[in-house]
Amino acid sequence: MKRYSAFAIAREAMRQHTGWTKAWASPEPRTHYDVVIVGAGGHGLATAYYLGKNFGITNVAIIEKGWLGGGNTGRNTTIIRSNYLQDPSAAIYEKARSLYETMSQDLNYNVMFSPRGVMMLAQTEHEVRGYKRTEMANKLQGVETRFIGPAEVKRLVPIMNIEGPRYPVLGALWQARGGTARHDAVAWGYARACSDMGMHVIQNCEVIGVESVGGEVSAVATTKGTIGCKKLGIVVAGHSGHLAELAGFRLPVESVALQAMVSEPIKPCMDVVVMANTVHGYLSQSDKGEMVIGGGADHFNNYTQRGSWMHIEETVRSLVETFPMLSRLKMLRQWGGIVDMTGDRSPIISKTPLGNTFINCGWGTGGFKAIPGSGWAMAELMAKGESPLADAFSMYRFREGRFIDESVAAGVAH
Amino acid sequence: MLLLTCPCCGVTAEETEFSNGGEAHLKRFGPGSTDAEYEAYMFARKNPRGVHFERWRHAYGCGKWFLMARDTMTLEVYGTYKAQTTEPPADIVDKIKARRPEWEGYK
Ligand SMILES: Cc1cc2nc3c(=O)[nH]c(=O)nc-3n(C[C@H](O)[C@H](O)[C@H](O)COP(=O)(O)OP(=O)(O)OC[C@H]3O[C@@H](n4cnc5c(N)ncnc54)[C@H](O)[C@@H]3O)c2cc1C
Numbered sequence: 001m002k003r004y005s006a007f008a009i010a011r012e013a014m015r016q017h018t019g020w021t022k023a024w025a026s027p028e029p030r031t032h033y034d035v036v037i038v039g040a041g042g043h044g045l046a047t048a049y050y051l052g053k054n055f056g057i058t059n060v061a062i063i064e065k066g067w068l069g070g071g072n073t074g075r076n077t078t079i080i081r082s083n084y085l086q087d088p089s090a091a092i093y094e095k096a097r098s099l100y101e102t103m104s105q106d107l108n109y110n111v112m113f114s115p116r117g118v119m120m121l122a123q124t125e126h127e128v129r130g131y132k133r134t135e136m137a138n139k140l141q142g143v144e145t146r147f148i149g150p151a152e153v154k155r156l157v158p159i160m161n162i163e164g165p166r167y168p169v170l171g172a173l174w175q176a177r178g179g180t181a182r183h184d185a186v187a188w189g190y191a192r193a194c195s196d197m198g199m200h201v202i203q204n205c206e207v208i209g210v211e212s213v214g215g216e217v218s219a220v221a222t223t224k225g226t227i228g229c230k231k232l233g234i235v236v237a238g239h240s241g242h243l244a245e246l247a248g249f250r251l252p253v254e255s256v257a258l259q260a261m262v263s264e265p266i267k268p269c270m271d272v273v274v275m276a277n278t279v280h281g282y283l284s285q286s287d288k289g290e291m292v293i294g295g296g297a298d299h300f301n302n303y304t305q306r307g308s309w310m311h312i313e314e315t316v317r318s319l320v321e322t323f324p325m326l327s328r329l330k331m332l333r334q335w336g337g338i339v340d341m342t343g344d345r346s347p348i349i350s351k352t353p354l355g356n357t358f359i360n361c362g363w364g365t366g367g368f369k370a371i372p373g374s375g376w377a378m379a380e381l382m383a384k385g386e387s388p389l390a391d392a393f394s395m396y397r398f399r400e401g402r403f404i405d406e407s408v409a410a411g412v413a414h
Numbered sequence: 415m416l417l418l419t420c421p422c423c424g425v426t427a428e429e430t431e432f433s434n435g436g437e438a439h440l441k442r443f444g445p446g447s448t449d450a451e452y453e454a455y456m457f458a459r460k461n462p463r464g465v466h467f468e469r470w471r472h473a474y475g476c477g478k479w480f481l482m483a484r485d486t487m488t489l490e491v492y493g494t495y496k497a498q499t500t501e502p503p504a505d506i507v508d509k510i511k512a513r514r515p516e517w518e519g520y521k
């Protein structure tokens with residue numbers, strides 16, 4: 001792998017950019033690997049990366065039915081924050097957020113992490129109390145957040161109408177170290193680093209069966225033939241229920257559509273991320289100038305990557321009330337992703353009923369921010385059989401009644 | 415936007431008039447059941463790619479619950495039927511089989 005640097009750009013500029021090499025290899029699959037990861041989204045790739053980096057396990061294949069990052073990783077609105085209520089969530093999301101700070105250097109790939117600050121608006125008394133409680137919880141967890149008043153909200157985001165008739169802005173939970181990153185770059189950067197360690201990133205290859213011997217996984221059947229493995233990691237977000245069925249178990253997960261859209265590009269007008277959870281809308285401005293808009297998830301099971309029109313309408317309607325200038329903008333693109341929602345709205349990083357088979361799913365509407373922390377924990381779980389960051393997120397918590405209830409703090413799309 | 419027909423009052427309306435209530439035909443387990451049975455009833459879901467039987471409520475209409483067969487890969491609605499049914503009725507099963515010969519049937 002050639003290192004990217006300012007010097008490399010200068011060198012290539014001198015020779016018509018003929019010296020760049022492919023960022024990652026596209027090999028044909030071997031018949032056997034130590035570890036097979038299903039799903040080359042951010043979480044699957046990060047798992048593979050940390051298996052190699054932290055545990056020296058590099059005989060690894062990451063198998064993807066479509067293209068790299070073509071699932072939710074390439075479809076999300078890239079909000080990164082770690083101001084969760086429960087301790088296990090704060091631990092893993094804060095680990096992830098801190099890894100984002102050094103990711104570009106670590107991967108030698110610019111993921112454009114932009115810690116511009118994330119503001120979660122409180123627009124009802126209930127939300128004010130809820131966020132003040134989260135602020136206290138975050139203090140105990142060592143996560144830096146602050147509850148700010150309406151005047152400071154207005155100072156940070158002048159384009160906001162804080163005196164909306166129905167939902168005036170009463171304050172906000174402010175995480176100055178939260179922000180955004182370039183989603184594709186996260187997938188590409190990990191893929192390049194994995195490929196460089198000798199791992200195989202195999203695209204356009206769907207896993208269609210899971211084979212086992214004596215209660216332990218032995219191979220996966222794929223559209224490119226059978227591929228043997230000692231350990232299997234299933235990291236397929238919205239398709240987790242389907243893969244679990246192939247592996248012979250059921251999950252507390254349902255797949256629904258979540259949509260987002262971007263406007264035409266305009267001059268810089270907002271340099272923080274704003275989330276309005278009561279009215280289900282969130283907003284940031286991309287480096288290209290587009291306003292990036294997300295809303296609430298659909299309510300029914302859906303694998304089509306198409307959402308309902310009413311949610312677009314709902315999202316835009318509520319945002320226009322808080323950001324009147326948006327009403328003049330044309331929308332350029334709109335799309336959907338299939339997100340995996342668990343019973344307590346917290347993720348699953350877990351062993352499964354099938355031996356040597358692990359699952360990482362349930363990140364639902366908010367897993368982009370977790371990618372490095374999740375990969376870190378999943379790799380440790382797969383390598384050692386346990387992980388302090390992952391243990392609370394076992395799929396057996398539903399049987400044992402140990403829910404990690406974030407739906408009060410963050411039950412909306414984010 | 416789904417267009418649904420309520421089998422209770424006969425009204426056909428857009429999805430906004432209804433609310434979804436999750437997987438249908440769950441076997442209920444209560445006090446006295448094992449942890450695994452209770453977990454399966456409360457949380458474990460089929461979440462299939464394809465034919466899904468589900469509960470809906472005509473929330474902004476007659477208010478009644480009903481059941482429905484729908485395809486999660488195409489959003490096609492195969493039919494709606496009364497909530498007082500323990501498994502999908504034969505005419506709906508036949509209709510699905512005609513549309514999807516590869517469907518393995520209700521299980
Ligand atoms: C519209 C939208 C907005 C969002 N906004 C945010 C946000 O602002 N902040 C945030 O933190 N999160 C957000 N999320 C959530 C976030 O995108 C996801 O939680 C995260 O990207 C999940 O990553 P993943 O790697 O688990 O899944 P994915 O990126 O979906 O990767 C899973 C991969 O598995 C592959 N796969 C599936 N089945 C198979 C098979 N049988 N064989 C081989 N491969 C298979 C898929 O093709 C896919 O590429 C949003 C999601 C959406 C849809």
Ligand SMILES: [Zn+2]
Binds near residue numbers: 472475
């Ligand atoms: Zn009705």
